[in-house]
Amino acid sequence: MSLLQSTDSLTSADLPLSGILVISIEQAVAAPLATCRLADAGARVIKIERPEGDFARGYDHAAAGEASYFVWTNRGKESLVLDYKQTPDAELLHRLLAKADVFVQNLAPGALNRAGFGSEELRKRYPRLITCDISGYGEGHAASDLKAYDLLVQCESGLVSVSGSPGEPGRIGVSVCDIGAGMNAHSAILNALLLRQRTGSGSAVSVSLFDGAADWMTVPYVHERYGAGAPGPAGLAHPSIAPYGGFVSHDGVRVVISIQNDREWARLCSQVLGAPEAAQDSRMATNALRVANRALVDGLVAERMGQQSWAALEKALNFAQIAYGQVREVADLVQHPALRTWPMSVQGQTLQMVAPPARSPWDAGQFRPVPSLGEHSQALREEFGA
Numbered sequence: 387m388s389l390l391q392s393t394d395s396l397t398s399a400d401l402p403l404s405g406i407l408v409i410s411i412e413q414a415v416a417a418p419l420a421t422c423r424l425a426d427a428g429a430r431v432i433k434i435e436r437p438e439g440d441f442a443r444g445y446d447h448a449a450a451g452e453a454s455y456f457v458w459t460n461r462g463k464e465s466l467v468l469d470y471k472q473t474p475d476a477e478l479l480h481r482l483l484a485k486a487d488v489f490v491q492n493l494a495p496g497a498l499n500r501a502g503f504g505s506e507e508l509r510k511r512y513p514r515l516i517t518c519d520i521s522g523y524g525e526g527h528a529a530s531d532l533k534a535y536d537l538l539v540q541c542e543s544g545l546v547s548v549s550g551s552p553g554e555p556g557r558i559g560v561s562v563c564d565i566g567a568g569m570n571a572h573s574a575i576l577n578a579l580l581l582r583q584r585t586g587s588g589s590a591v592s593v594s595l596f597d598g599a600a601d602w603m604t605v606p607y608v609h610e611r612y613g614a615g616a617p618g619p620a621g622l623a624h625p626s627i628a629p630y631g632g633f634v635s636h637d638g639v640r641v642v643i644s645i646q647n648d649r650e651w652a653r654l655c656s657q658v659l660g661a662p663e664a665a666q667d668s669r670m671a672t673n674a675l676r677v678a679n680r681a682l683v684d685g686l687v688a689e690r691m692g693q694q695s696w697a698a699l700e701k702a703l704n705f706a707q708i709a710y711g712q713v714r715e716v717a718d719l720v721q722h723p724a725l726r727t728w729p730m731s732v733q734g735q736t737l738q739m740v741a742p743p744a745r746s747p748w749d750a751g752q753f754r755p756v757p758s759l760g761e762h763s764q765a766l767r768e769e770f771g772a
Contacts, residue, residue, distance in 0.1 A: 401427055401428025401748050402427045402428060402748065403427040403428040403429040403579075404428040405428075406429040406430065406487045406579070407429070407430050407432070407485055407487050407488070408421055408425075408429050408431045408486065408489075408490065409434065409479075409483055409486045409488070409489050409490075410431060410432070410434065410489070410491065411434045411470075411490075411492075411493060411503075412433060412434075412440070412490060412492055413440045413441060413442060413492065413493070414440070414441070414442050414455075414492070414564065415455055415459060415561055415564035416492055416520050416565075416567040416571065416595065417492035417520050417571065418440070418456075418459035418460050418568070419458075419459045419568030419572075420518070420520070420567075420568040420569075420571035420572040421433070421463065422458075422460060422462070422463070423568075423572045424488070424572065425461065425462040426461075427748075428748075429487075431463040431464065432463070432466055432482065432762075433463045433464065433465050433466065433757070434470075434479070435465055435467050435468070435760070436467070436469065437467055439467075439759040440456065442456045442459075443456050443759065449737060450732040450733040450735040450737060451732075452732055452733060455561075457730070457732055457737075458739070460757065461730065461753045461755065461756050462753070462754035462756075463757055464757055464761070464766060465759055465760055465761050465762055466762055466766045466767075467759065467760035467763050470503060476502070476503075478767065478770060478771075479503065481770045482766075483511075483512055483515060484512060485770075486512070487515070487516060487579070488516045488517075488575055488578075488579070489505070489508060489516070489517045489518070490517075490575070491503075491505075491518075491519060491520070492519075492520035492521070495521055495522075495525065495530055505517035505590050505592075509588055509590060512588070513587055513588060514586065515588040516578040516582065516588045516589055516591070517588070517589075517590050518578075518591050518593070519590075519591075520567055520571055520592070520593055520595075521534065521594045521595075522594060522595050522596060523539075523542075523596045524592070524594040524596065524597060525592075534594075534595050534596070536561040536562070536564045537557055539563040539595040539596055539599055540557055540558060542596060543563070543599035543600055544603055544606065545562070545563075545599055545602070545603065547616070547618065547619065548617060548619055548625075550619040550621070551619055551620075552618060552619055553619075554619070555619050562599075563595040563599050566595070566598035566599065569598075570593040570597075571591070571593045574592075574593060577591075578591050626677060627644070627673060627677070628645070628673065628677045628684070629651075629683050629687045630643070630644045631643075631684065632713060633684075633692070634688070634691070635691060635694060635695060635696040635699050636692055636693055636694055636695050636696075637695050639696035639699075639712065640712070640713040641691075641703075641710050641711065641713065642710060642712075642713060643687070643703070643708055643710045644708075644710070645673075645676075645708070646709070647673075648665075648671065648672060650708060650709075651670070651673075652665035653706040653707065653708065654706060654708055656706075657705060657706035658691070658699070658702045658703060658706050658708060659686065659690040659691070661686065661690060664686060670682065670683055670686075725740070726740070726741035727740060727741055728750075728751060728752050728753050729752045729753070730752065730753035730754075730755065731755050732755065732756070
């Protein structure tokens with residue numbers, strides 16, 4: 387079956403990663419997301435599952451009876467149930483790896499090393515193989531063996547300390563550390579494939595959830611280590627720009643406005659707030675002054691915006707060319723004019739799933755389905771049999 391299914395002008399051979407074979411011993415979110423992106427680009431991804439399956443299959447039943455996480459990150463793959471601790475299955479796994487371009491795993495640290503499938507050993511045996519290890523905290527230090535679930539890494543990395551509201555740090559509302567690790571793994575694998583084109587040799591790449599979170603924490607880190615200290619959680623306010631935060635219209639619509647320079651501040655004062663004199667106020671004339679006097683600034687903005695209906699505010703903000711965004715609910719996202727969706731068949735139903743974030747000439751316009759547990763086991767055992 388064509389990987390593109392619904393397109394007339396392209397075939398599977400036109401996809402960027404056509405001909406690339408990926409073997410993945412994966413679970414949860416990070417590794418499946420990385421290999422899903424590879425599958426979207428045309429790679430053949432064989433997902434190795436234990437007899438009970440990837441535990442993410444049971445996270446929820448929101449997607450026509452399937453787990454939302456699993457449907458999102460496992461489309462277009464083949465599922466092979468295999469126990470690499472048993473000799474016949476270990477031999478089968480080696481036959482798969484002998485033909486593979488990429489091997490991805492995110493099991494507990496050391497699990498595959500003990501079974502004889504560690505990355506270093508595999509690259510010695512298969513010199514062109516690219517190995518990608520995804521862990522929670524990396525290797526070789528006191529935190530390496532910590533169990534690494536998304537919220538725990540958000541806590542350990544300090545992400546929650548700059549999220550939430552003052553006095554009430556909060557979890558980022560999606561599995562951001564898992565997602566970041568998957569994105570970083572995807573990028574690293576693509577780099578390794580490009581390098582192999584020049585050298586003919588595979589590479590070892592590794593990413594951790596913590597490394598990704600720490601990278602995103604660079605600005606608070608620099609403020610803490612070299613500046614006056616990292617900012618705390620600020621709710622809908624920006625820690626270093628004012629006014630940049632949430633305000634409520636007279637009829638209860640919450641909107642975030644963003645003032646990036648003093649010209650915009652002047653336009654906001656004159657054309658939206660009806661207070662042109664505030665732009666020249668010695669306590670609010672520059673961003674540094676506005677941040678230092680945030681309570682005064684936010685109080686003025688809240689008072690004047692709170693006197694207007696959302697319809698009037700929206701018109702004034704657009705006229706003044708002030709950046710804004712409504713604080714929407716997930717129900718609003720479903721109807722958002724910018725939301726792009728592709729259809730996916732799940733358990734006989736057609737679900738509209740969020741489209742891939744990168745638009746490309748090889749877009750299919752629809753998703754391939756996710757595999758049932760062991761759906762391809764027999765065919766793969768025949769294909770890669772002794």
